[in-house]
Structure formats: C-alpha cells, structure tokens
Amino acid sequence: MAAIQITDIKKNYATLQALDGVSLSIEPGEFFGLLGPNGAGKTTLISIIAGLIRASSGNVTVMGHDVQSDYRAARRQLGVVPQELVFDPFFTVRETLRMQLGYFGLKRNDDWIDEIMANLDLTNKADTNMRALSGGMKRRVLVAQALVHKPPVIVLDEPTAGVDVELRQTLWRFIGRLNREGHTVVLTTHYLEEAQALCSRIAMLKAGRVVALDTTNALLKQVAGSQLKLRLSGAPLPEELRSLQIPIESTYTSLRINHTEEIEPILASLRLHGCVIDELQLQQADLEDVFLQIMDGAHQ
Amino acid sequence: MIGFQTLFYKEILRFWKVATQTITAPIMTAMLYLLIFGHVLEKHVQVFSGVSYTAFLIPGLVMMSVLQNAFANSSSSLMQSKITGNLVFILLPPLSYWELFGAYVLASVVRGLVVGLGVFVITAWFADLSFVAPLWILLFSVLGAAILGTMGLIAGIWAEKFDHLAAFQNFLIMPATFLSGVFYSIHSLPPVWQAISRFNPFFYMIDGFRYGFFGQSDVNPLHSLAVVLGFFIVLASVAINLLKSGYKLRA
Numbered sequence: 343m344a345a346i347q348i349t350d351i352k353k354n355y356a357t358l359q360a361l362d363g364v365s366l367s368i369e370p371g372e373f374f375g376l377l378g379p380n381g382a383g384k385t386t387l388i389s390i391i392a393g394l395i396r397a398s399s400g401n402v403t404v405m406g407h408d409v410q411s412d413y414r415a416a417r418r419q420l421g422v423v424p425q426e427l428v429f430d431p432f433f434t435v436r437e438t439l440r441m442q443l444g445y446f447g448l449k450r451n452d453d454w455i456d457e458i459m460a461n462l463d464l465t466n467k468a469d470t471n472m473r474a475l476s477g478g479m480k481r482r483v484l485v486a487q488a489l490v491h492k493p494p495v496i497v498l499d500e501p502t503a504g505v506d507v508e509l510r511q512t513l514w515r516f517i518g519r520l521n522r523e524g525h526t527v528v529l530t531t532h533y534l535e536e537a538q539a540l541c542s543r544i545a546m547l548k549a550g551r552v553v554a555l556d557t558t559n560a561l562l563k564q565v566a567g568s569q570l571k572l573r574l575s576g577a578p579l580p581e582e583l584r585s586l587q588i589p590i591e592s593t594y595t596s597l598r599i600n601h602t603e604e605i606e607p608i609l610a611s612l613r614l615h616g617c618v619i620d621e622l623q624l625q626q627a628d629l630e631d632v633f634l635q636i637m638d639g640a641h642q
Numbered sequence: 643m644i645g646f647q648t649l650f651y652k653e654i655l656r657f658w659k660v661a662t663q664t665i666t667a668p669i670m671t672a673m674l675y676l677l678i679f680g681h682v683l684e685k686h687v688q689v690f691s692g693v694s695y696t697a698f699l700i701p702g703l704v705m706m707s708v709l710q711n712a713f714a715n716s717s718s719s720l721m722q723s724k725i726t727g728n729l730v731f732i733l734l735p736p737l738s739y740w741e742l743f744g745a746y747v748l749a750s751v752v753r754g755l756v757v758g759l760g761v762f763v764i765t766a767w768f769a770d771l772s773f774v775a776p777l778w779i780l781l782f783s784v785l786g787a788a789i790l791g792t793m794g795l796i797a798g799i800w801a802e803k804f805d806h807l808a809a810f811q812n813f814l815i816m817p818a819t820f821l822s823g824v825f826y827s828i829h830s831l832p833p834v835w836q837a838i839s840r841f842n843p844f845f846y847m848i849d850g851f852r853y854g855f856f857g858q859s860d861v862n863p864l865h866s867l868a869v870v871l872g873f874f875i876v877l878a879s880v881a882i883n884l885l886k887s888g889y890k891l892r893a
Contacts, residue, residue: 396893417735426727430728431726445648447735
C-alpha cells in the first residue's frame with residue numbers, strides 16, 4: 343500500500359488547467375521531493391492531497407484512504423505544513439498545539455507537545471502569544487502543528503522559505519529523524535540543494551504535469567560527469583562543440599564533459615574560432631542542472 | 643467528539659479573550675438604548691396592559707442583544723479565519739460537517755446568552771419584571787441564538803471580505819431585528835406593516851421570548867415556536883449542506 347497514491351489528478355480553474363493528469367505513487371518511509379517552478383501546480387497538488395481543494399477528476403489516497411470518500415481516516419494519516427505563514431492571533435503556542443491535537447480527536451498529551459516544542463526549540467516560547475513570535479518562530483509552530491497528531495505521512499510545502507540557517511538545520515534534523523523512524527515525508531522546496539541532500543526520490547512538475555520522476559541518483563546521472571561553465575565573448579560557440587552543450591537558459595554556456603582531459607581540446611577549439619573566455623568554472627553536476635535541463639526540455 | 647469539544651472550546655476562548663469588545667460593549671449599547679428610549683417613551687407608550695414601556699422594552703433589548711451577538715460570533719470568527727488564512731487549521735483535521743456546524747453554532751449560542759444575561763442583569767433594575775413562563779424565555783433565547791449563529795455561519799462561509807459581512811449585517815440582520823417589535827408591539831403598526839411583520843422570523847423570536855416574561859404576546863407562542871423551529875431547521879440544512887459541499891471553503 344502506497345503512503346500517497348495519486349491517480350490521474352486534474353484540476354481546472356476557470357481559464358487555467360492547474361494540474362493535467364498527475365499520477366504518482368509515494369511509498370511508505372520515502373523522503374520524496376516535489377519540485378517545480380512557481381505555478382507548476384505543487385501547492386495545488388498538496389492541497390488536493392490534504393483535502394483543502396477538490397480535484398476536477400482523478401483520485402488520491404493517503405495510506406489507502408480516499409481523501410474525499412474516506413476523508414476523516416485520510417486526514418488522520420496526514421500532517422501538512424502550509425506554505426503561507428498563518429497563525430491564530432488569539433492563542434499562545436501551547437494553546438495552539440493543544441487545540442490542533444484536539445481537532446484530530448486526540449486527548450490532551452502535554453508530554454508529546456513538550457517534546458515537539460523541545461525538538462523545534464520552542465520550549466521557552468510555549469506561553470507566548472502567536473502574535474509576538476518572529477517569522478521563524480511562527481514557522482516552527484506550523485511544523486509543530488503538523489506533527490502534533492503523530493501522522494505517518496508528513497507534507498511540507500516550502501517549509502524553509504525565508505527562514506534562517508539555524509531553523510533549517512533544526513528542522514531537517516528533526517524531520518530526518520522522523521523519516522528514519524518510518525514517517526513518509528513529502529517536501530516541496532525551491533532550495534534544490536536541500537532536495538538533493540534529503541530526498542531519495544523526486545518528481546518534477548511543470549505546467550501541471552509530471553516531467554520527471556526518478557530516484558535522486560538516477561536524475562543526477564542524467565547530467566553525467568561535470569560541467570564546464572564558460573562565459574564567452576568575441577564569437578559564438580563553435581559548431582563542433584554544440585553537441586556538448588547543455589540546453590540551459592543562462593548567461594553561461596555549459597558544456598558536458600566526462601573527463602578533465604576533454605578540457606584542453608575544447609579550449610583549443612574556442613581559441614581557433616576566436617572565442618574569448620571571460621570566465622571559466624568546472625562544476626560537478628547537481629540537481630539544479632538536472633532541474634534546469636528538464637524544465638528547459640519540457641519547455642521545448 | 644473531542645474534535646467538536648475542542649473547536650467549541652476554542653470558539654468560546656476566542657470571544658472570552660476579547661470580552662471587552664464581545665461582551666461588555668454590547669451590554670453597554672443595550673443599556674444606552676434603554677436609557678434613551680425608556681426615558682423618552684415611558685410616559686407616552688403602553689403596549690401591554692399593566693406593563694410599563696420600560697418593562698416591555700427590556701426583554702426586547704435582551705433578545706436583540708442575544709441575536710446580534712450570536713450572529714457576530716460565528717460570522718466574525720469564520721471571516722477572520724478566512725482573511726488571516728488560519729482556517730486551514732480547521733480544514734486540515736478530520737472534523738465532520740456536524741462537528742463544525744455544532745461547535746460554531748453552540749459557541750454563538752453561549753456568547754448570545756452571556757451577553758443577553760448581562761443586558762438583563764443591568765437593565766432589570768429599571769423596571770418591575772415578571773417571569774410568567776421562564777421555560778419559554780430559555781427556549782426562545784436558545785433557539786433565537788442558534789438561528790442567528792447559523793446565519794452567521796452561512797454569512798461567514800459566503801462572505802469574501804468584511805465588506806460583504808457588513809452588508810449582511812446592516813442590510814439584513816439589523817433591519818429585521820429593529821422591525822421585529824423590539825421597541826414596539828406590531829399591533830401599534832398600520833395593518834399593512836402588521837402583515838409584513840408576520841413574514842419576519844425575528845418578530846416571532848422576540849414575541850415568543852417576551853411572552854415568557856409577561857404571559858402576553860402579539861401571536862400565540864406555540865405559533866411562534868413552530869415558526870422559529872422551522873426557520874432553524876431550514877437554515878441548519880442550508881449551513882450543513884454548504885459545509886458538506888465545501889462551498890467557498892474547499893475550492
């Protein structure tokens with residue numbers, strides 16, 4: 343049984359098709375990344391999983407429970423950290439967490455609430471009103487609210503947007519621990535180095551469609567070896583080097599190479615054709631390259 | 643059940659934490675109505691035999707406060723949650739439509755009754771009141787508050803900004819309340835307006851409520867009870883169906 347099974351989900355708004363037949367299967371215990379540019383449909387998909395919006399067609403199950411027909415069971419299995427920094431200004435951190443626990447039909451469990459707060463460095467803010475917290479602290483409370491009912495599946499929608507390094511590290515340490523303990527984690531982020539470091543499998547969305555779905559390692563292998571990033575002037579890239587070029591829209595010209603011995607012939611060719619090298623970098627391929635390549639490919 | 647209890651408790655705590663605005667202020671407003679209208683009209687108007695105008699006015703003001711505050715509670719809570727985005731904390735958990743409906747409406751009833759009791763305690767010093775049928779007082783106040791709490795829920799679901807809510811309140815709730823016999827008996831109106839008043843459900847809430855005090859009313863209290871109960875069932879069905887369909891809550 344998949345932790346989250348998404349089958350041919352479509353979502354249409356008046357003039358916009360936000361999701362166009364998305365199917366994904368996220369297995370229990372996975373740390374799954376959902377990547378894509380703004381407007382790709384990531385948050386719409388998460389909202390459909392969470393039951394916050396309804397799909398135009400298709401279905402989603404969480405731990406085997408349909409999010410529409412068996413919504414109560416599905417929601418018990420799911421903890422969602424929303425992207426927006428929202429909070430209830432009437433209550434303290436502890437009150438907020440107690441209520442969230444109660445909404446899930448669970449009895450008060452202050453030991454667990456204390457443990458979550460300790461893990462997210464919120465203990466000394468327990469009795470502070472939500473209004474008085476900094477943005478980073480509010481973000482921590484959002485994470486705590488998503489975890490308070492001990493859901494087996496955790497969905498984090500850009501949880502580190504605009505937060506400092508310390509919180510990121512605290513958050514990933516805690517989420518990493520939960521993942522090792524068996525929780526399924528689904529993450530959307532614009533920080534691709536985070537996704538590369540944390541996610542075992544990644545789906546990339548563009549314009550409401552899945553344009554890549556594979557393990558992180560397999561995706562990285564799509565951009566084999568290294569990249570020679572050049573800023574050129576004087577003349578265009580010689581024809582004989584075009585086959586090495588990685589199709590990425592950038593101020594750099596990126597060439598794919600497998601061995602460092604390939605660099606000298608490239609430089610010789612550039613010299614011969616009158617290209618001036620203003621800047622040169624040798625880079626190991628990373629998820630950003632894969633992302634840009636796939637997004638660019640999907641665009642063409 | 644714990645989900646319902648928690649949401650109910652949260653709704654109570656929400657208005658209790660700003661009691662100056664949600665409880666004290668409406669009591670003060672009702673007090674001003676009594677002082678001004680009671681002083682001006684006491685010697686000029688007698689509605690029921692053997693009942694002074696101030697005594698007649700007090701149950702009307704109490705019920706008006708109950709109704710307006712019950713409406714304000716559910717509508718403003720839902721609207722604030724929608725505007726600030728924290729409604730997501732209610733929408734993500736496995737709360738059923740019945741739990742949502744029950745918690746919002748019951749909290750509205752509590753706020754309405756607390757304010758109503760406050761208005762009564764303060765205003766009762768100004769006139770000799772009788773309590774001919776206390777159970778009718780309780781019944782109509784609870785039902786009236788439940789109706790307005792439900793209307794507040796519907797308005798909160800429908801409204802997209804506070805402007806919409808203000809329109810609902812000022813163009814529907816306020817006129818219906820003021821034209822329902824808070825300050826007068828409909829028998830003092832011309833026949834046309836008497837007939838129109840009989841289409842206003844608020845009239846039956848206040849008339850039935852007032853019957854509990856004086857044992858006198860414009861229409862038979864059983865008739866009022868039937869209208870009020872029917873009105874509540876219709877509104878509750880609408881509200882529950884809106885929650886069930888996710889109208890404006892789950893796009």
